[in-house]
Amino acid sequence: MAEFRFVRSAAWDFTDRGDEQMTVQKSVAGDFERFTRVLPRGSSTYSKVPLYSPDEPTAILRGQGCRVWDVDGREFIDYRNGLGPVTLGYRFPEVDEAICEQLASGIVFGHPHPLEAEVGEMLQRLIPCAEQVQFLKTGGEAIAACIRLARHYTGKKHVIHVGYNGWLNALASGAQTLPGSRADNRVPGVPDEIGSLHHAAAWNDIAVLKMYFATYPDDIAAVVIAADYTGMHEGEMYYAEVRELTRLNSTLLVFDEIVTGFRIAIGGVQQYFGTTPDLAVFSKGIANGMPISAFMGKRDIMQGCCEGVSISSTFGGDTLSLAAARATIRVYERHNVVEHLWKQGERLWGGLNEVFTSYHIPLAFKGFWPCPALVLEDGAMGAIRDTFLRLSYRNGVSLYQVPYINYSHQDADITETLDRLERICQEMNGDELA
Ligand SMILES: Cc1ncc(COP(=O)(O)O)c(C=O)c1O
Numbered sequence: 001m002a003e004f005r006f007v008r009s010a011a012w013d014f015t016d017r018g019d020e021q022m023t024v025q026k027s028v029a030g031d032f033e034r035f036t037r038v039l040p041r042g043s044s045t046y047s048k049v050p051l052y053s054p055d056e057p058t059a060i061l062r063g064q065g066c067r068v069w070d071v072d073g074r075e076f077i078d079y080r081n082g083l084g085p086v087t088l089g090y091r092f093p094e095v096d097e098a099i100c101e102q103l104a105s106g107i108v109f110g111h112p113h114p115l116e117a118e119v120g121e122m123l124q125r126l127i128p129c130a131e132q133v134q135f136l137k138t139g140g141e142a143i144a145a146c147i148r149l150a151r152h153y154t155g156k157k158h159v160i161h162v163g164y165n166g167w168l169n170a171l172a173s174g175a176q177t178l179p180g181s182r183a184d185n186r187v188p189g190v191p192d193e194i195g196s197l198h199h200a201a202a203w204n205d206i207a208v209l210k211m212y213f214a215t216y217p218d219d220i221a222a223v224v225i226a227a228d229y230t231g232m233h234e235g236e237m238y239y240a241e242v243r244e245l246t247r248l249n250s251t252l253l254v255f256d257e258i259v260t261g262f263r264i265a266i267g268g269v270q271q272y273f274g275t276t277p278d279l280a281v282f283s284k285g286i287a288n289g290m291p292i293s294a295f296m297g298k299r300d301i302m303q304g305c306c307e308g309v310s311i312s313s314t315f316g317g318d319t320l321s322l323a324a325a326r327a328t329i330r331v332y333e334r335h336n337v338v339e340h341l342w343k344q345g346e347r348l349w350g351g352l353n354e355v356f357t358s359y360h361i362p363l364a365f366k367g368f369w370p371c372p373a374l375v376l377e378d379g380a381m382g383a384i385r386d387t388f389l390r391l392s393y394r395n396g397v398s399l400y401q402v403p404y405i406n407y408s409h410q411d412a413d414i415t416e417t418l419d420r421l422e423r424i425c426q427e428m429n430g431d432e433l434a
Pocket of ligand 1: 166226
């Protein structure tokens with residue numbers, strides 16, 4: 001077993017960061033209340049709010065490769081990766097150099113920059129459905145753009161959502177309003193008139209889709225699907241069946257590839273399973289953490305953008321994100337990043353599944369190795385997962401319910417993580433489950 005290196009000290013390595021950083025660190029450390037006083041939920045991104053204080057970081061100050069350092073000076077091997085977008089690693093040299101080089105020429109202009117066409121052409125080449133592409137900043141707004149285009153193209157009103165498609169699109173009762181949480185009935189803040197046009201369907205449930213097509217004959221504009229993490233393998237049949245059903249009903253099929261793109265395959269589940277949607281959205285992973293999203297699809301549908309469907313944003317196509325995207329895509333193509341995400345994911349999550357089994361911990365990582373979900377085995381209580389996640393933080397591993405490998409997780413990092421987490425399981429086996 002490798003030496004356990006987690007240090008819980010207040011010692012800081014801020015030699016290159018200056019006094020200002022130290023001041024930030026001192027005023028924020030351990031004080032999440034400060035965040036809740038100014039931000040309604042304590043963070044602009046709900047999934048970043050710490051659930052396991054004081055073991056979980058209150059705030060992160062910096063990252064390098066596959067590690068992050070929090071405001072209390074603690075180091076973590078990180079599997080949250082900015083909640084998905086950091087696919088190569090923090091401060092990845094080629095990407096950071098590309099950003100700095102572009103910064104010297106300007107961030108955003110009042111006319112297009114050549115990078116907008118160049119990165120668009122790269123996506124056209126790499127993503128099966130991408131006959132035309134347009135850039136925005138977030139995943140949710142790009143899905144909203146697809147819905148607008150689909151309604152215009154089909155002249156129909158209703159939209160079916162499978163999985164989480166971003167907060168802007170959480171409009172249906174029963175829909176996922178955040179990753180991992182669901183509206184019981186109507187979604188607060190959504191008038192019935194709008195909510196009644198949006199419908200939630202469970203993953204891999206063809207019967208419920210057929211029911212909606214029967215209930216709203218010839219009035220469903222789009223089926224928007226984000227793959228289910230634990231059931232992703234079912235995509236093989238499910239996507240093909242939904243493709244057929246949507247074709248029969250003249251409804252557009254939209255793939256939310258915000259997590260699956262640049263992770264399951266560069267071209268997402270459509271490349272992996274071989275089913276081509278009419279429209280798709282990519283975002284996390286395009287630019288190793290720079291904020292960018294792209295919606296894309298068949299040329300005649302995308303041409304809606306020239307027919308009065310105004311989808312436009314000042315920051316769509318900013319040069320720093322595009323420079324980062326070009327550099328990231330080049331790294332993906334040169335080094336087979338996707339293979340790395342699968343291979344290291346299998347070593348870590350598959351290895352941990354064996355550890356769970358041998359210590360009788362009723363937890364498992366299920367799904368495809370680049371983005372599996374941590375689930376409870378049948379009959380297990382949620383408290384066991386909470387204990388595991390809390391102890392992971394305490395032992396210097398930052399996990400998430402859908403944890404992500406990045407290209408900077410090398411063999412030694414995986415071994416170290418496995419060692420740390422095995423010690424936790426030993427501890428839990430002895431103390432918590434006795
Ligand atoms: C599958 C999926 N769709 C859509 C979104 C929304 O993207 P954004 O937060 O960039 O709006 C997310 C974000 O986590 C996501 O995981």
